[in-house]
Amino acid sequence: MSGPLAVIGVGQSVQAKRREVTIGALVREAVDEALADAELGFGDIDAVVLSKTPDLFDGVMNPELYLADAMGAVGLPVTRVFTGGSVGGHAAIFGAHLVAAGLARRVLVVAYSKESEGNFTWALSRGLPFSSHLGAGAGGHFAPVIREYIRRSGAPEHIGWKVAVNHRHNAARNPYAHIRRADLTVEEVRQSPMLWDPVRYLESCPSSDGSCAIVVTGAELARRAPRPPAWIHGMAWRTETGHFAGRDEVNPQAGRDCAADAYRQAGIADPAREIDVAELYIPYSWYEPMWLENTGLAAEHDGWRLVDADRTAFGGDLPVNPSGGVLSGNPTGATGLLRFAEAALQVRGLAGEHQVPGARRAVGHAMGGASQFHALWVVGSEVPG
Amino acid sequence: MVSFAQSPCVPADREHDMAEIVLPVIREALDACGLTRDDIDFFASGSHDFYEGRTFSYIESLDAVGAWPPISESHVEMDAAWAFAEAWAWLQLGEGQTAMVYGIGRSSLAADLDQILPAQLDPYLLAPLRPHRDALAGLQARALIDAGLLTERQLAEIVSRYKDVAVDKLMDAPHVAAPLRAHDIAPPGDAAAVIVLAAGDTARRLTAHPAWVRGLDHRMETHYPGVRDLTCSPSTRRAGERAAELAGFATADVQVAELHTEYSYQEPLLVAELGLKNAEVNPSGGPLAGWPATATGLIRIGEAARRIMDGTTGRALAHATNGPALQHNLVCLLAAQPRDPGQPRDPGQPRDAAQPPEAAQPREPEQPREPEQPRDAGQPREPGQPCDAAQPRDAAQPRDTAQPPEAAQARDAAPARDAAPARDAGEAR
Incomplete structure (x- = not known):
């Protein structure tokens, strides 16, 4: 790498069913906010990276074309990345690579989804030749994997309910979140309809409209930024193939490798102690203990014990998803970048009401496909090295 | 670039799935440079779900890559020429020495491209007009003719060069999207292409004649055809200028140019914007000989490099495009020699060490x-x-x-x- 890199601007839209705005206007909300945060104009940006989940979700093909104007990308290099739900993380890392490679001084990374203009579960359930047509959507895919986690770890069933409550309580402190429920109780989650055993309705992510944008730059310009930068201490992505019997989807090798690589770059030997806050890609509540273990923040089979002991709740020693996370807002194309951006906000001290006091090092994490695609970065308040 | 392979572009391949199409091409590209999949440090690919009619179609292609143990990998939902750009950027980080880029395009799969391609347009203001797949290209060709920059006969002369059919006979064919005739339009097809990239001494070790990627850039234009001047392509010009800055030679200095011309009229427009002088254009036959959707641009890069790797060309240019009426354009400059033969850039070293100042600092921040x-x-x-x-x-x-x-x-x-x-x-x- 050419030297330290940093995030100097973060923007996001309110996540909700946003039928009152076009896709372009939704994207522009995040772009404007990120540039305002960095006190920059479109003329200061050298390249744009767009993150988006499948185009079949909302029907716009190659949306970088339509969004060129909304992103201020006219006259610039634009790359549209897609690697499943992890795409926001991949886009952030690719943006950082462009700066590290000397090909751009400041990169605007943009992400969005407008789920209300399409049908997510339909798009995910297209019949394929030579495959059984399940029509199960994402939850139907993940439920058996969760059951296997419960079997292996011996976790009690209230863990899932507790995660759902923690994240929705956190979201009540985040004005951008879609589902904000300060009053939610474990009992209400327990009583909510069973969707895909053991996943109940209130343990599931919503389908949201929303956008996110960040500005990534090198050390020299980061030091001149008007607000504190989030310094990138380590970043990695890993992919594993989805179709073979030797794969462990409960604790995927790609996720473990990805986290280990990022921690190595960051000089982190004991992530559970050295990380102050984590924004993890948790679309169903049980993925909190699963990803805590997969990203090295908890020992194998012990992730649920951190939840049970309230250590991952907002006041705990390792708060997970203080923003409310994916369970409280899920514009899929932006969901991964939101995790990366929220981690940056925490170490910049700019997370507002959901700021974790004294957060100095944070993890942003994204995953996609059938847990095949993983991206993770470690950001810090101090210049790395 | 140390290796390039492609499958023949067939009008419709209904025998193979995505992985089956790309796997033999991956093998061929690796065999040619003596590597195995395990030797590759980074993979990048390009494809688009809308041609496949499903979500996550690119996951299928990963079976051909064999992403186990887990790999460092990324994907663009675009023409794979942009995956090439990502891999080229990645190699400059010094985190690895080799990268594989692959592209799969199956234009034939869509039951009706007139339903698919308008989905690229603004979903509120333009897509509801349902222009058919060639309508905006027809408008651009018409604008060029109206501006006196082109004639229908010149279009026929361009096609005649590729198809060996008399100009007069071509002129007799009916219009499809006036002034365009069927032969002015690249025919849909299915193909895969694979390129292996290597850095510095690794490239020299793997092949006697690597094609050095001297410069690459791409630029976007506004989406709205109504506010563009369709008689020019400023994004192509800008990408060419920037690529030339990086390369240390001008686009006018190339001997071969592979242009992503999905329509005949685009050739003179691109030639003018790139300032090509004596370059042989599309010796491969270009996209008018076959348009495998998102593999088309990557094949241009491969075909341009092939003529350097076989020793017949010193400098070559490849162009890729996406979007209606050339909205987004990429230019890649290749040469038989690296930029500074005396001091080849070690990818492990900071970029500034071997890079001219203007390349390391693209623009003054203020x-x-x-x-x-x-x-x-x-x-x-x-x-x-x-x-x-x-x-x-x-x-x-x-x-x-x-x-x-x-x-x-x-x-x-x-x-x-x-x-x-x-x-x-x-x-x-």
Whole structure:
């Protein structure tokens, strides 16, 4: 790498069913906010990276074309990345690579989804030749994997309910979140309809409209930024193939490798102690203990014990998803970048009401496909090295 | 670039799935440079779900890559030429020595491309108009003809060069999207392409004649055809200029150019914008010989590099495009020699060490970006000239002074003509 890199601007839209705005206007909300945060104009940006989940979700093909104007990308290099739900993380890392490679001084990374203009579960359930047509959507895919986690770890069933409550309580402190429920109780989650055993309705992510944008730059310009930068201490992505019997989807090798690589770059030997806050890609509540273990923040089979002991709740020693996370807002194309951006906000001290006091090092994490695609970065308040 | 392989572009492959199409091509590309999949440090690919009619179609292609143990990998939902750009950027980080880029395109799979391609347009204002797949290209070709930059006969002459059919016979064919005829349009097909990239000494070790990627850039234009001057391609010009800065030689200096021309009319437009002089254009036959959707641009890069790797060419250019009427364009400059033969850049070293200052610092931070300037429609331009040559770049310049006197007179005369009947009408009443 050419030297330290940093995030100097973060923007996001309110996540909700946003039928009152076009896709372009939704994207522009995040772009404007990120540039305002960095006190920059479109003329200061050298390249744009767009993150988006499948185009079949909302029907716009190659949306970088339509969004060129909304992103201020006219006259610039634009790359549209897609690697499943992890795409926001991949886009952030690719943006950082462009700066590290000397090909751009400041990169605007943009992400969005407008789920209300399409049908997510339909798009995910297209019949394929030579495959059984399940029509199960994402939850139907993940439920058996969760059951296997419960079997292996011996976790009690209230863990899932507790995660759902923690994240929705956190979201009540985040004005951008879609589902904000300060009053939610474990009992209400327990009583909510069973969707895909053991996943109940209130343990599931919503389908949201929303956008996110960040500005990534090198050390020299980061030091001149008007607000504190989030310094990138380590970043990695890993992919594993989805179709073979030797794969462990409960604790995927790609996720473990990805986290280990990022921690190595960051000089982190004991992530559970050295990380102050984590924004993890948790679309169903049980993925909190699963990803805590997969990203090295908890020992194998012990992730649920951190939840049970309230250590991952907002006041705990390792708060997970203080923003409310994916369970409280899920514009899929932006969901991964939101995790990366929220981690940056925490170490910049700019997370507002959901700021974790004294957060100095944070993890942003994204995953996609059938847990095949993983991206993770470690950001810090101090210049790395 | 140390290796390039592609499958034959067939009109419709209904025997193989995505992984089956790309796997033999991956094998061929790796065998040619003596590597195995395990030797590759980074993978990048390009494809698009809308041709496949499903979500996550690219996951299927990963079975051909064999992503186990887990790999460092990324994917663009675009033409794989942009995956090539990502891999090229990645190699400059010094985190690895080799990268594989693959592209799969199956234009034939879509039951009706007239339903698919308009989905690229603004979903609120343009897509509901449902222009068919060639409609916007037809408008661009018409704009070029109306501007006196092109004739229908010239289009036929371009096609004649590729297809060995007499110009007059081509002129007899009916229009599909006037002024375009069926033979002016790249035929849909299915193919895969694979390129292996290696850094510095690794490349030298793997092949006697690597094609060095000297410069690469891509640029986007506004989406709205109604506010673009369709008779030029400023994004191609800008990408070419930037690629030339990185490469240390001009686009005019190449001997071979592989252009992503999905329509015949795009060839002279791109040749003019890139300032190509004596370059042989599309010796491969170009996309008019086969358009495998998102593999098409990557194949241009591969075909350009092939002529360096076989020792017949010293400098070559590849172009890729996406979007209606050339909205997004990429230019890649390749050469038989690396930029500085005396001091090959070690990818493990910081970029500044071997890179000229302007490459490491693309732009002064305080300097605002030069706005894309629409060309004044009233301004004459010689055929074969890039838009800029006839266009003042000063936005503050009043419009009238940039116009030739005749145009100004014509505009002045118009109100007088309009006024006369009104007076007459008043007298009659």
